[in-house]
Amino acid sequence: MTSAQPPHLAAALRHRGYLLSWWPWRALAYVLTTVPIAGVLSVGLLVVGAPLLAAVNAVRQHDRPVSLPLALFLAVGTLIVVALAPLVSAAVAALERWRLGVVDGRPVPARPWSGLAARYTSADAWREAAYAALLGSVVPLAYWVYLLLVLVDLMLVASPWLAGDADQVIVVWSTVDTPAEAAPYAIVGVLLLPVLWYGLGVVAAAQAAMARRLLGSAGDTAALREVTRSRARLVDSYEAERRRIERDLHDAAQPRLTSLTLQLGLARLDVPEDSPAARPLAVAHEQAKGLMVLLRQIVHGIRPQSLTDLGLAGAVRELAGEATIPVTVHADLDRPLPETVETTAWYAVSEALNNVTRHAAATRAEVRLARAGDRLVVEVSDDGRGGADPARGTGLTGLADRVGAAGGRLLLASPPGGPTLVRVELPCR
Incomplete structure (x- = not known):
């Protein structure tokens, strides 16, 4: 490869x-x-x-x-x-x-x-x-x-x-x-x-x-260093704001929506089925339950709860278990990782496995997580047909942008006929 x-x-x-x-x-x-x-x-x-x-x-x-x-x-x-x-x-x-x-x-x-x-x-x-x-x-x-x-x-x-x-x-x-x-x-x-x-x-x-x-140029070097620091500050600010939004949704909006759903469910039990209010009440109850599911997905999309509960290795194994093809996970993580690195790595694995399921026509896949010095290396490989091209979609391009915002890089090897390897390197500073 x-x-x-x-x-x-x-x-x-x-x-x-x-x-x-x-x-x-x-x-x-x-x-x-x-x-x-x-x-x-x-x-x-x-x-x-x-x-x-x-x-x-x-x-x-x-x-x-x-x-x-x-x-x-x-x-x-x-x-x-x-x-x-x-x-x-x-x-x-x-x-x-x-x-x-x-x-x-x-x-x-x-x-x-x-x-x-x-x-x-x-x-x-x-x-x-x-x-x-x-x-x-x-x-x-x-x-x-x-x-x-x-x-x-x-x-x-x-x-x-x-x-x-x-x-x-x-x-x-x-x-x-x-x-x-x-x-x-x-x-x-x-x-x-x-x-x-x-x-x-x-x-x-x-x-x-x-x-x-x-x-x-010494001036260019200083400017590049300041741009790097500025990007790091923006990423940190984004993470702080993301945690605040996640906390507000989880602690304020979600309990109130759950309470509303329960109240609508109890109201449905008290209203006769032949009542004119029964059907609108049932529709409102179903919409409230759907909205609660959507809110959970939004909270999950900001930072997966499995990352908090299981860590990166456990969250990736959970992703592998949800895949439609056999996925083997090899994790060699001997030290804790920064939260930004964990979140970026999880999204990288999620997007890569999603691409394998939708486009690769693969029969199996493999995920590797390892520390290499001061960097986290994430590799997702499959035995599919290859030919992955970032120009044909926004998934890999968006993933590369997310990895770049975290100071890392994404490498892709996908010759026609396969196999395909997606490698993400993230600094663990």
Whole structure:
């Protein structure tokens, strides 16, 4: 069963089939295209950095002061680098935002040129300069360490062929004379190849995360954070208002309607059947009973009573028992869940099972509830005909909106011919 395409490399690294996908090759392309950019920037930093390190080393070893020409060179060079950094980083940042699309499909808004003075006064410009400095210093160092690990592994793999020469071959910390002695090292080297292939993705993902953090707008990040907080406040306010309405309906309207129904029932017993008032009274009694059933359904729709009485696992098992096909429930919930999460998860299972019953032509279904770190994972699968499409109805779309309002996400896998899997992930903060 296929899942949704990961939006970026960091998400793809968590998928089981990462090594067999196109993502490692995209990571390789991102790393290879970084090499010339980082190389040019590192040469520029070395022009000032190498003499500075040499001067510091001389002072530490010989306890001699720095000569005046060298001090002037370092001071002027540092000033030139600082003065050129906001200008050079503008071109580097524009290229990096475009290149980031190789491993991250999420767009990074470009910053329009706002004048020369703004390059030296805005925080965003100096964030770009910081990224250029890291690209010319930390990134090449990380690449050299990774390249060294690759060369060591290739030496392990090639050691049986190298050991066939007349000279002795040193493999890591041992000396081998024959291909048979080198064979265990070669096996270890072959087993490490997938690890290094995966490690390349980790290096590329770390660089991409650094680029997104420094090249993204600080203002946009703050605005997005405030939108997230505002949405959380709205959800909390909705839940508080929902509980108030539920309490008012349950404690005020429902008892009075029950009393009215009983009074009408008693009145029917006192009125003869041939009386002109008997039929209108019977109609009023039936309408009152229907209204009471409707009110119970409304209260149940706001927050199912089974959630309060049985908890999420018990309420889902009750849903499974009401389904028209066999439904198996697997629940692994070791800690209490927030009320909002429980309600959203219950509606997700209810809507998914309703879709299975109405559209899937399935013979059985399965529901899984589990905690994965700080998230609740809800999966509903069936053996039906598949082909579920949110565009053909409002059920899945409305469910996705409800899950999104709770800060979660909904994933759907439903190839033609089935099976179908609906996966809901909800944060349990």
